Amino acid sequence: MTDPALHPFVKGHGAENDFVILPDPENHLILTPEEVARLCDRRTGLGADGILRAVRCAADPEAITMTDAEWFMDYRNPDGGLGAMCGNGLLLLARYLVDVGLHRPGALLIATRAGTRRVHVPDDHTGPVTIDMGRPCLSGAGGIEVTAAGRTWPAVHVDMGNPHAVVFLEDTALAEDLRTAPTVTPAAAYPHGATVEFVAARGPHHLQLRVHERGVGETRACGTGACAAVAAARAHQPSPPLAVHYAADLPGGRLHIVVRPSGAIDLTGPAVITAQGTVHLTQPSDSKLPMGAARTWAQRGSGESETGPFRGSRAEHAQG
Numbered sequence: 229m230t231d232p233a234l235h236p237f238v239k240g241h242g243a244e245n246d247f248v249i250l251p252d253p254e255n256h257l258i259l260t261p262e263e264v265a266r267l268c269d270r271r272t273g274l275g276a277d278g279i280l281r282a283v284r285c286a287a288d289p290e291a292i293t294m295t296d297a298e299w300f301m302d303y304r305n306p307d308g309g310l311g312a313m314c315g316n317g318l319l320l321l322a323r324y325l326v327d328v329g330l331h332r333p334g335a336l337l338i339a340t341r342a343g344t345r346r347v348h349v350p351d352d353h354t355g356p357v358t359i360d361m362g363r364p365c366l367s368g369a370g371g372i373e374v375t376a377a378g379r380t381w382p383a384v385h386v387d388m389g390n391p392h393a394v395v396f397l398e399d400t401a402l403a404e405d406l407r408t409a410p411t412v413t414p415a416a417a418y419p420h421g422a423t424v425e426f427v428a429a430r431g432p433h434h435l436q437l438r439v440h441e442r443g444v445g446e447t448r449a450c451g452t453g454a455c456a457a458v459a460a461a462r463a464h465q466p467s468p469p470l471a472v473h474y475a476a477d478l479p480g481g482r483l484h485i486v487v488r489p490s491g492a493i494d495l496t497g498p499a500v501i502t503a504q505g506t507v508h509l510t511q512p513s514d515s516k517l518p519m520g521a522a523r524t525w526a527q528r529g530s531g532e533s534e535t536g537p538f539r540g541s542r543a544e545h546a547q548g
């Protein structure tokens with residue numbers, strides 16, 4: 229008899245920005261803020277910069293009316309808050325869906341609270357993944373300031389589907405200790421908080437970043453943050469006649485940003501699955517999935533599963 233509170237999970241990261249994926253195709257799980265905080269705790273839980281619940285849009289009456297995507301990324305911050313959009317998380321979720329045969333490699337649409345994003349996943353299970361992140365929005369509050377380590381700097385507001393305040397420094401070390409959240413003013417401009425990027429230019433198309441993420445803390449990398457930094461760096465430039473490639477170096481690794489003539493931004497980065505298993509959920513799902521149903525990682529690529537929760541062949545999901 230399986231414990232109904234046990235649920236399959238997959239762990240992974242993009243440039244060391246790490247996440248727990250909870251497959252929940254039929255939208256059964258009830259994730260409370262307390263459950264999310266416990267799962268993300270690096271001692272009492274699995275440890276992560278966020279939770280990605282993967283839900284078939286067909287199982288969410290609201291989602292199915294708003295998107296052509298087959299899957300919805302329900303992103304949660306470790307403080308228990310809902311997240312609208314997560315670049316590194318979306319890279320990882322797309323890799324997971326392709327690697328376990330739930331979607332064919334190539335282009336796939338994934339719905340988020342910030343809208344639907346088109347993702348490209350190579351069929352080699354290891355190469356970098358790319359997201360069309362859409363156009364950044366720099367309009368909105370002016371006079372943004374960020375205070376950290378007792379110093380205050382002007383900042384550029386960028387919306388990537390989630391809010392960012394970007395500070396340019398000679399050296400990112402000047403931000404000093406980011407274990408305390410920077411203060412962003414005016415507070416009214418960010419009623420639900422903001423992710424703060426500290427950026428140093430290392431070349432005309434090469435940025436170095438440190439990021440303090442809303443609801444998380446300082447992370448090793450931030451996909452939407454890297455895009456926001458590039459958008460802020462180009463705040464006074466017109467869209468380029470040809471695509472422009474930026475390298476964004478973060479403590480956890482390099483992300484690649486391409487600014488297209490349309491003004492839309494592509495994010496390309498690594499997506500590495502590191503573990504799978506089962507986890508005890510204190511809010512047991514009413515899932516019908518017997519524990520043994522967890523699609524094993526070893527089955528990836530076959531597309532066939534006798535027991536997986538997402539039964540069916542790769543061909544069946546090919547229409548996805």
Ligand SMILES: N[C@H](CCC[C@H](N)C(=O)O)C(=O)O
Nearest residue numbers: 314315316390442450451452
């Ligand atoms: N925690 C932030 C989002 C950061 C997402 C970051 N991990 C990324 O890769 O984009 C928020 O609540 O807006």
